Amino acid sequence: MGVVTPGFTGRARGDNPRVPPGQYLTEDFPVLSVGPTPRVTTRQWEFAVVTEHGERRSWSWPELLALPSEKFTVDIHCVTQWSKLDTRWRGVRVETLIGDLDTAADYAMAHCYGGYTTNLPLADLLDGQAWIAYEYGGKPLTPEHGGPARLVVPHLYFWKSAKWVRELRLTGKDDPGFWETAGYHDYGDPWREQRYQGD
Amino acid sequence: MAGTAVSGRLAWQVARLAAIRQETATARTLVFDIPGWPGHLAGQHVDVRLTAADGYTAQRSYSLAAPAEGGRVELTVQRVPGGEVSEHLTGPYAIGDPVEIRGPIGGWFVWRPADRAPVLLVAGGAGIVPLMAMVRARRAAGSRALFRLVYSLRTPDELYYADELRKPYAGLDITYVYTREMPEGRAGIPRRLDVATLNSAAWPADFEATSYICGPTGFVETAADILLSLGRDPRSIRTERFGPSRD
Numbered sequence: 001m002g003v004v005t006p007g008f009t010g011r012a013r014g015d016n017p018r019v020p021p022g023q024y025l026t027e028d029f030p031v032l033s034v035g036p037t038p039r040v041t042t043r044q045w046e047f048a049v050v051t052e053h054g055e056r057r058s059w060s061w062p063e064l065l066a067l068p069s070e071k072f073t074v075d076i077h078c079v080t081q082w083s084k085l086d087t088r089w090r091g092v093r094v095e096t097l098i099g100d101l102d103t104a105a106d107y108a109m110a111h112c113y114g115g116y117t118t119n120l121p122l123a124d125l126l127d128g129q130a131w132i133a134y135e136y137g138g139k140p141l142t143p144e145h146g147g148p149a150r151l152v153v154p155h156l157y158f159w160k161s162a163k164w165v166r167e168l169r170l171t172g173k174d175d176p177g178f179w180e181t182a183g184y185h186d187y188g189d190p191w192r193e194q195r196y197q198g199d
Numbered sequence: 200m201a202g203t204a205v206s207g208r209l210a211w212q213v214a215r216l217a218a219i220r221q222e223t224a225t226a227r228t229l230v231f232d233i234p235g236w237p238g239h240l241a242g243q244h245v246d247v248r249l250t251a252a253d254g255y256t257a258q259r260s261y262s263l264a265a266p267a268e269g270g271r272v273e274l275t276v277q278r279v280p281g282g283e284v285s286e287h288l289t290g291p292y293a294i295g296d297p298v299e300i301r302g303p304i305g306g307w308f309v310w311r312p313a314d315r316a317p318v319l320l321v322a323g324g325a326g327i328v329p330l331m332a333m334v335r336a337r338r339a340a341g342s343r344a345l346f347r348l349v350y351s352l353r354t355p356d357e358l359y360y361a362d363e364l365r366k367p368y369a370g371l372d373i374t375y376v377y378t379r380e381m382p383e384g385r386a387g388i389p390r391r392l393d394v395a396t397l398n399s400a401a402w403p404a405d406f407e408a409t410s411y412i413c414g415p416t417g418f419v420e421t422a423a424d425i426l427l428s429l430g431r432d433p434r435s436i437r438t439e440r441f442g443p444s445r446d
Binding site: 001002003004005006007008009010011022024033034035036037038080081114115144178181182183195196197198199 | 208209211213246248249250251252254255256257258259260283287291292293296297298299304305306307308416420423424426427433434436437438440
């Protein structure tokens with residue numbers, strides 16, 4: 001047990017088994033980004049998957065909307081300690097986008113409009129664990145929350161759910177992305193409190 | 200865009216409250232003693248963990264308000280109504296009481312004394328905290344980098360670091376924007392940060408300044424959008440947002 005702070009009793013007791021350790025619940029939807037919100041129109045928007053062999057498959061906005069999508073309701077957890085339950089989204093499963101691309105990659109790097117990057121194991125993006133989402137709460141995803149489209153990987157800390165995602169590059173090597181280079185954890189499992197390197 | 204790499208595990212360290220400076224009716228600066236603190240860059244933050252007698256813990260992130268002086272570290276905490284951690288830190292928390300702190304964290308929203316580029320700081324309310332760390336780091340290092348600060352606040356009573364900011368200091372220009380109530384004797388009417396204000400306060404585009412914006416989400420969105428509309432390179436604008444968004 002840590003050092004007790006006299007007089008601190010705490011109120012937001014973590015009795016909810018859906019809230020990972022060290023997190024508190026919020027009803028708001030806080031915004032965290034490293035720079036200005038990129039304004040990407042759906043006309044300009046393009047998303048691509050690139051394999052380790054350089055094979056590239058891309059979608060325009062109408063092409064993305066034409067793909068099979070699903071509505072999903074998930075809990076999300078930010079490394080800055082807030083969690084939000086039952087967030088409602090619509091998007092396309094990442095495995096739908098990867099489809100039959102020929103890849104033996106173990107990792108993926110998400111690249112975004114605005115220059116942000118984040119790395120993930122490819123296995124964490126498959127089997128219904130990750131989406132390219134374009135609706136939140138039944139409405140188009142707003143720019144400050146990553147619109148037109150963002151990655152959503154709810155089982156990892158939310159900095160992995162890259163906003164304004166533009167490209168997924170599949171790779172055999174696990175290189176750190178933006179925050180990972182700045183000392184944040186390579187994987188980011190909220191249930192194991194993997195906030196920073198070495199956690 | 201690489202930041203400061205952190206090697207090894209970021210360990211929790213015991214910090215004891217050494218001094219309190221009341222900034223406003225609802226915000227105070229907490230000065231901690233943390234033996235063995237490794238130092239930090241202006242703009243970085245820490246995680247603070249409180250532990251109750253029964254082992255329950257709560258943690259939050261707070262910006263560092265000043266450069267480290269040996270093992271002395273300063274945070275400025277704004278009371279958030281109903282805020283489990285901030286209400287303790289701005290209330291019963293007393294000299295000598297321990298908390299646990301780990302950090303420093305963050306390598307992007309930082310200013311280094313070796314940076315020579317002109318700097319624009321845009322603060323919304325409590326967003327002044329990491330920006331004040333930059334102002335203080337500049338002074339401590341004797342840097343001659345040109346700084347401009349635009350500080351938006353609702354009323355004069357909400358001004359943090361008032362005594363320090365009122366002293367003129369070469370190379371630092373300050374523009375105050377009052378959104379609800381003007382100081383006595385000052386002309387004009389309260390208004391929000393707008394294009395005209397930021398256009399005259401910001402450095403001309405060809406100065407290749409670095410802009411740091413910190414505040415509530417809506418404020419940061421507005422300020423960043425204005426700078427973009429004034430032709431600033433998005434890569435020269437660094438942001439730190441806090442608090443809820445509209446949806």
